[in-house]
Amino acid sequence: MxxxxxxxxxxxxxxxxxxxxxxxxxxxxxxxxxxxxxxxxxxxxxxxxxxxxxxxxxxxxxxxxxxxxxxxxxxxxxxxxxxIELDEVVIMNPKTYKYLKLKGYFRSLQINEDRPHYFIDGIVEFYIFTKSDKIKMRILSNRSFENKSIKQISRTNYFMVAGVPMFDEFTSFKNINNQYNLKTGNSLKTTILEKETDLEKGTIAILDNNSSLQLEIISSLKPKIIKLFEMETHYNNYTINAIYENNDAQKIDLENIIYYKEIRSYDVKRKQKDKFQKVEATHEFYLLEKEYLNELKSKQFDNFYSFKRPSIFEDKYWEKVDNKYFQPLPKLIEKYIEENSKLIEKSKLSSH
The missing domain is CATH 2.60.40 (Immunoglobulin-like)
Structure with missing residues (x-):
């Protein structure tokens, strides 16, 4: 209703x-x-x-x-x-390279019981193996904020998902087509339907010569329940939104992605008798540079969905995000973080 x-x-x-x-x-x-x-x-x-x-x-x-x-x-x-003003598109042949490197700005906000608990943003590089689609990630700089007035589930049980997201498998048309039914009404819109129920789960739309994907993978109507390490988690919502620099729905993949966002919602508790704690998280990535490589310059990488401590940065990178779709955080959220969260100790930028 x-x-x-x-x-x-x-x-x-x-x-x-x-x-x-x-x-x-x-x-x-x-x-x-x-x-x-x-x-x-x-x-x-x-x-x-x-x-x-x-x-x-x-x-x-x-x-x-x-x-x-x-x-x-x-x-x-x-x-x-x-x-959006359209730029000139440069066609490259990725088959001759071993890796696709995506460098960009990321930000992640975790909300516990309706209050921002953790916020992290920074500059990150993704290394995607062109043959296997395996992904490695390295954080170049970051700011990490914590609202210490909010308590975790317990002193020993933490539920933390703030950090750099891993691109979902459904960011590519091939995987969407395998998992869902697709209905193309016209050349500008494809509807994504659940195979079992034919329920509408998302769309791929063409606008301004770009492709926009919006897909609800998990919903509160059919939550995913996970019981692990004495914790019970009800995974209630998982929605992704991605924008690609091409106008062909069948060719959307990480080679063309310019923006990516996840929205996740959980109910978490430690023991059977405990009350559930509501946890929500958003993760975003804005592409800044794309490059094809045959060698990885680094052997040290970071973990996805990991809250990085301490903060490591020199310049105000968050003021220099050159991406068509970038918008600052809503002022309401930015103000709350500034007034209620503390920047975790800052260190000088060091090489990985």
């Missing part, structure tokens, strides 16, 4: 899927569905959060911030698409 609120693209009849809704405290209240609908459950969460301001976030659209009163009186929330 849905509330009367829908999220629409300004100046068109197109509804915007998977829009994240944040409060001024920085917490992720929820995400709209694939058709831009805000469910009654999400509507209740918005009002129960007692938020005074809301931020609406989607990578392809300019972030919009509204007061709760404006939201109440606006059945249609309109977002303005980011305007």
């Amino acid at each position: 849905y509330s009367q609120h829908k999220i629409k693209e300004i100046f068109s009849e197109k509804f915007v899927p998977f829009v994240e809704i944040y409060s001024e405290k920085g917490d992720l209240i929820g995400v709209s569905d694939i058709n831009g609908n805000i469910s009654l459950e999400l509507e209740n969460k918005i009002y129960n959060s007692k938020a005074t301001n809301l931020a609406f976030v989607n990578s392809s659209y300019i972030t919009s911030e509204l007061s709760i009163d404006t939201y109440k009186n606006s059945p249609i929330i309109s977002l303005n698409r980011i305007s």
